Amino acid sequence: MAMRVITGSARGRRLKELEGMETRPTTDRVKEGLFSALQFEIEGRRVLDLFAGTGQLGIEALSRGAERCVFVDRRADAVKLIRENLELTGLSGRARVVAGDSMEYLASLREKFDLILLDPPYAAGLLEPALEHIAQFDILRPHGIIAAEAPAEKALPPLAEPYRLCRTYRYGRIGLTVYRRAGELENEGSAT
Incomplete structure (x- = not known):
């Protein structure tokens, strides 16, 4: 089954896929669920696609009007493929591709994002540490x-304030958990 961009400026474009089992592309069903849940919160936003793999999630966000996206993956073949997929979709101008370890990237980060997409290899045990790093370094902008x-x-863990686990969606064998960061004023008034 070919990976395609679902909606937006690059709609219908086929994306190249990585060989081998280490990369497990998000299914169209999960991708559609994710982007319908976030559809009004993408345009003009800054996105981080961590453990980017093929880059399909960040590319979908760019296609739907995200301002820019940073893609991070440690595998050289994935980084090359992300760049190729960005060229195929005409979205390279609003993207930056980082070759390197996702955890090291989070620790060295000096910018904040509106949306962070996390889809690490399931067996690698990286999801919880990534969530903890994001909350610890507080790299999400308010809201x-x-x-x-x-x-x-x-079941994914709750995170420390101002982060909160909002909802988990289920798509067959895959779960999609959405966390939100409170706004600045919400934090000040949350002592109740």
Whole structure:
């Protein structure tokens, strides 16, 4: 089944895929669910696609009007493929591709994002540490969103304030958990 961009400026464009089992592309069903849940919160936003793989999630966000997206993956073949997919979709001008370890990237980050997409290899045990790093380094802007994909049977942990776990959607064997960061004023008034 070919990966395609679902909606937006690059709608219908086929994306190249990585060989091998280490990269497990998000299914169209999950991708459609994710972007319908976030549809009004993408345009003009800054996106981080961590563990980017093929880059399809960040590319979908750019296609739907995100201002820019940073793609991070440690595999050289993935980084090359992300660049190729950005060229294919005509979205390279609003993207930056980082070759390197996602955790090291989070620790060295000096910018904040509105939307962070997390879809690490399930067996790698990277999802919880990534969530903890994001909250610890507080790299989401006020009202920002984290969308994390994991096996449906896996319950993801709550995060410290000002982050909160909002909802988990289930798509067959895959779960999609959405976290939100409170706004600045909400934090000051949250002592109740």
